[in-house]
Amino acid sequence: MTLFKYLCVLIFSIIATEIVAETVVLEAETHDTVQVNSRTKASGNQTVWLHQGDLVSYTFCLLRSTIVTVQNVRTSNDGQSDTLKVSVDGGIMPNNVVSFGKSDFGRMWNEFSSSGEIGAVTLEAGQHSITLEVISADSFGVELDVIEFNVDDDELTNNTFTCNLQCSFTPPTVTATPNLLNGKAIQKSTETLCSAETNVKIPVYNAEVQTYEISTNVPQFTNPQNLVVDEPDVCPDSPSVYMNIENVSTGSNVDVVTLSETAQYFINNMERGGLYIVVATFFLNGRKSGSIDADIGAEVTYELESLQAPASVRMIYSHKDGNSVTSAPVEFNGSKTKHSWTIPDFTWNEEGANALIMHVTSANRNHVIKSLKIERRNTVPDQVVEVHSSDVAKIEVIKKDFWWLSGDRMEVVYPGQDPITDAASIRIQFQISPTSAISEVFSLSQDGLAKLFNPSSDSIGNDFKTSVIIGQNNPDDYRPSAPIQRVEMVPGQLKMIITYQDSGKATISLSPTVQETKATISELDLKQNQGTTPFATLRSMYIETGYSDSDSITSDLSATERVLGGSWTEVAGTTFLLHRRCDSKTSTKSPDLKLTVTSTLPRAL
Structure with a gap:
């Protein structure tokens, strides 16, 4: 490298890591x-x-x-x-x-x-x-x-x-198991102004990990009010109605009308047979952005004002497989001016525009469209199935009408019971002492996302974002996941054997105590390249210090870094603590979360 190039690289690196005053x-x-x-x-x-x-x-x-x-x-x-x-x-x-x-x-x-x-x-x-x-x-x-x-x-x-916000100025002590291969945590977080978004994303790598632990700590600053504050005015809008055309005359052509950034329509009167068509196009977010809209079904409602002559209405819509689907004709008349159609799940496309055409034939085509509404279908409440209950523990399986990972579901097997083949998540409650009530200590979703809860007598304020994806995942995804195929519960123990969709395996053993809730992940059989694929990813929410579920990360080999911002790109170590060093006005029951690698492959002598 020439001296000139070296100086350019040096200057660039200084500028790139400069902290803004x-x-x-x-x-x-x-x-x-x-x-x-x-x-x-x-x-x-x-x-x-x-x-x-x-x-x-x-x-x-x-x-x-x-x-x-x-x-x-x-x-x-x-x-x-x-x-x-x-x-x-x-x-x-x-x-x-x-x-x-x-x-x-x-x-x-x-x-x-x-x-x-x-x-x-x-x-x-x-x-x-x-x-x-x-x-x-x-x-x-x-x-x-x-x-x-x-x-x-x-x-x-x-x-x-101004010291109005309580903060700890003493770095936390983070220890590690000696003589292990060091790994790293990478910064993949994105900025947000929405407290409902899980924007902190820190994948953790270790090429030789065999066993690791995830444990909770109670943050230094807690609030007995269990505050959970959302700011819906700054959160991305996800309306259930994709588009709605109202009070439009069909007597003449209507050029393209833009209803929003994602929805347009036009009306075209054909020369033959009293026919006109209403063509609506719209875009939907899907799995790539962590949304269900492009996969979940829809309801289409077409309503006309009073009719002077009967009309035959057919609905035609595009399918993501490239084909179109045409409904049977529906007859409209003076007493029937409204009809709804159901669009099946997994119809829409998130890669491009979706199209829907209302094909209307009538002797008098000078209609007034009172409403053409395309909206997300309704979902039924979650179904909770209890698979185990005792004086000290309760295990429940949650079924969801629609799960964001398209049609993926996991099978949950508890010996002595019929397998549950369409589970979205598992919830485990435990009594940590004879004088305490049973409370939630752990949940695991089909996408591999796990939450560990500080032992508590209630679940108020548990809607926090601090969590961990247990399993290999793609951190470049907007919403990383480690899809689970099967969970086998071990009777008499808070233990589960996990089989992933990529055929990988892991065993999760829970140890809830008064001080902490700990999950030990062992018997790992990882199918993807461990050097380039994280074995776990830490998740949380951060807007600014004082308004976050977690605001800092510390490892056994690094100083404390802010979870979002600053100049850091990775931190080395085998223990990583995702924590809150300042008081927060939101998610005050969110725990600090520590990931500790406890064993790696033996070193060659």
């Missing part, structure tokens, strides 16, 4: 022992009035070691200029704050000047203080408006910086 502010009036004046041009409409010898201190918090720059201090004055000394954690900044020296019979108090940069300092994670002391002032003093900081940490928010 966040600008945060401290309002001076938040100090609780100062005189506050009202000023309309102040950033918070208030200022702090200081005199010779006065000092004010403010506390701020950092989540990691970083550079903090005191970028600006805004002041006002009416009289001679004043000087303030600034110190951070007792260390004096190189520049002072000097107010402008102007007087206009008191009117200058509402005019503010900026100091410019005062200085920068490198600080560790934790709580810090900034102090401003008036070292020179006339008898009228000086008013302090706001202190502005630049902090090299793009995770920072005003809530964390």
Whole structure:
């Protein structure tokens, strides 16, 4: 490599890993022992009035070691200029704050000047203080408006910086089993503003894994209210109605009308036989984006206003196999002006446009379409089948009318009972002590997604996103999965033998205690390349610190990283802790989740 190319690569790598500085502010009036004046041009409409010898201190918090720059201090004055000394954690900044020296019979108090940069300092994670002391002032003093900081940490928010959000500044201790081949966890997460989305995706690799454990920890900051907060206004819209054409006349041709980004229609009157057609085209999300719309069936309803003459209506729709399907004709008349058709499951296509044609013949084709509605079919409630119940444990199988992995279902076998061949998930409840109630400790879905629950007396607040895909999966999928073909339950034990659709195998053994719920995954028979395919993938939700199910990941070989953002692309190790180091206003019962590789293939001597 030439020197020029080397320098280009070096510069590019520096730019690519540069942390974006966040600008945060401290309002001076938040100090609780100062005189506050009202000023309309102040950033918070208030200022702090200081005199010779006065000092004010403010506390701020950092989540990691970083550079903090005191970028600006805004002041006002009416009289001679004043000087303030600034110190951070007792260390004096190189520049002072000097107010402008102007007087206009008191009117200058509402005019503010900026100091410019005062200085920068490198600080560790934790709580810090900034102090401003008036070292020179006339008898009228000086008013302090706001202190502005630049902090090299793009995770920072005003809530964390002002210490309003409880956070732990001590890194968690993550240990590992010695003498194992190291693996890695890769960053595959995507940004979101929707708390209903599982956007954290961290696949875990180890080319020689034989046994591993997944265990829960109670987060350091919990909320007894079990808050579960969703923000439907920022979540992607997934309407059940794909399109609806209303109050449209068919007497003449209608050029293409766009109803939405995904739906259009037009109307064409034919020359022969009193025929007109309504052609609707629409796009649907499907399995590739974690949606069911392109696979689940639909209901089509066609309704006309009062008819002057009978009409014969046929519905024609495209099938994803490339063919078209035509319904039998339905006769409309003065007493029958509405009809509904059912579109079977696995008809629509997610790769391109879906088409539906209403083929209408009538002696009087000047109709008014009251409604042509295409909507997702209704689903029936989940069916729960109890396969085991005792004083201390309960095992239930959940059947769903429609499961996102198309027609895939898993077979659940419990000895002494008929196999359940169409299971979507398994739910296990357990009594962890003689004085506690039975509560949910584990669930496993057909797509390999498992949730472990901190032992609890109720299930309120259990709708969290922190989970793990147990099994080999494709992390590049929008919604990775390790489809399960069969689960064989072992009587008298919280143990299950898993067979995957790719013929791989694993055994899951549960050990719920008062302190944690632990799942041991052993007897692995992995069919895909272990070097290039993850054996598990950690999932969670993160919008910002303070609004997340998990906000950090730490391994036995790496420092704590934010689950989304920053410059990290992978972390090495054999133990990976997905955790929450700050309090959160959503999913407060979400556990911290630890994945620990406990054995790998023996090393060659």
